[in-house]
Amino acid sequence: MLTINTRKFKRVSYSFLIAFVFWFFIKSEDTYSVNTNIPLVARNLQEQKTYKEEVPERIFVTLKGTGRSFIWLRLFNSFYEEDFKAVIDLSSITDEYDFELDSYYKENPEKIVLPEALDLQFVEVLSPRNVQIKLQRYLVKKVPIKSQILSFTEPGYIALEGIFTPDSISIGGPEEAVNAIKFVKTEKDTLLNLISSVEDDWSILNPNKLVNYDPKKVTGFINVQPISETIVTGIPVQLINKPNDVNVFVNPATVALTIVGGLDQIANILPTDIDVVIDFSLWNSDKQFYSPKINLPEYLIEWKDLSPSNLEILVIKEIN
Numbered sequence: 001m002l003t004i005n006t007r008k009f010k011r012v013s014y015s016f017l018i019a020f021v022f023w024f025f026i027k028s029e030d031t032y033s034v035n036t037n038i039p040l041v042a043r044n045l046q047e048q049k050t051y052k053e054e055v056p057e058r059i060f061v062t063l064k065g066t067g068r069s070f071i072w073l074r075l076f077n078s079f080y081e082e083d084f085k086a087v088i089d090l091s092s093i094t095d096e097y098d099f100e101l102d103s104y105y106k107e108n109p110e111k112i113v114l115p116e117a118l119d120l121q122f123v124e125v126l127s128p129r130n131v132q133i134k135l136q137r138y139l140v141k142k143v144p145i146k147s148q149i150l151s152f153t154e155p156g157y158i159a160l161e162g163i164f165t166p167d168s169i170s171i172g173g174p175e176e177a178v179n180a181i182k183f184v185k186t187e188k189d190t191l192l193n194l195i196s197s198v199e200d201d202w203s204i205l206n207p208n209k210l211v212n213y214d215p216k217k218v219t220g221f222i223n224v225q226p227i228s229e230t231i232v233t234g235i236p237v238q239l240i241n242k243p244n245d246v247n248v249f250v251n252p253a254t255v256a257l258t259i260v261g262g263l264d265q266i267a268n269i270l271p272t273d274i275d276v277v278i279d280f281s282l283w284n285s286d287k288q289f290y291s292p293k294i295n296l297p298e299y300l301i302e303w304k305d306l307s308p309s310n311l312e313i314l315v316i317k318e319i320n
Contacts, residue, residue: 031065031066032064032065035060035126036063037058037060038061038084038086039081039085040131042055042088043087044089046091046094046135048138049136050137050138051136056131059125062123063114069119070120072118083115084113084114085113086111086113088131095135098132098133100129136174138172138173141171143182144167145167145184146184146185146186147164148186149162149202149220149222150189150191151194157194157227158262159224160224160225162220165218165221169213172212172213184213186204194222194224199219202217203216227262228260228262228263228266230258231305232256232257234254235255236253236254238276238277239313246316246317247315247317249313249316250313251313255308259303260302260304274295276294277293277294278311278313289312292306
């Protein structure tokens with residue numbers, strides 16, 4: 001009984017499948033109107049010009065054709081990619097123009113490109129009805145790279161600011177958009193528990209959809225150093241705001257201090273890399289000693305143990 005029912009089910013299934021195939025081929029020859037998206041392609045853009053504003057990538061249109069044609073178009077969409085598009089000609093546009101798309105394509109039916117192998121016809125544009133094309137001079141310039149990479153080290157280490165290769169990239173696009181961009185950013189990333197330097201590639205974030213940029217990736221080097229300290233001697237003292245009618249001297253003329261930073265950085269420090277400044281505008285005759293202001297290079301962590309900690313300002317007036 002089970003075998004008989006199985007055979008009967010197979011016969012019914014085959015009959016249904018054959019009937020569906022016949023029905024499909026008959027109905028697929030009927031004509032239908034279908035609303036669909038079609039790629040919008042601009043051609044003949046003038047040299048040294050580019051888009052000031054974004055242009056829609058697709059438009060929504062009504063096409064007429066057989067059911068079989070629409071099925072083939074859906075199944076083999078990528079195969080028909082080059083032969084399925086709406087073209088707008090920009091050869092006569094210098095600054096801006098408002099295209100009324102439905103009338104434009106009805107007056108220029110050759111601008112609607114449809115696969116020749118399929119029986120399809122353009123009927124009308126549904127959306128957008130209008131496309132405003134605005135053009136602007138194409139500008140190219142270089143901009144620096146701003147890091148969005150956060151580096152955290154193990155205790156006793158320091159991560160110095162990342163160095164990128166290249167240190168700047170070229171961007172190109174509409175003049176206003178390019179002029180507004182002062183730098184580009186790397187992708188966001190977080191590096192944890194570092195005890196040694198890191199070298200890797202990071203992507204550059206697109207600064208503006210209308211702007212091209214190259215390269216898309218840069219190599220970054222995060223310099224991680226063990227923290228150390230050293231004494232720097234012979235640092236010259238700078239006197240600022242000195243009057244012209246008196247002779248002023250600072251005693252002593254040089255100082256020493258201890259700096260803290262990455263091992264390689266403090267090993268290469270020079271006395272002239274550190275600014276020790278005395279401001280004469282703070283001088284008064286009742287005060288003899290003054291504390292200088294210390295300015296370190298940004299890559300150092302701190303300074304300590306200034307010697308001497310207070311400096312004397314000697315003022316000698318000339319007698320005529």
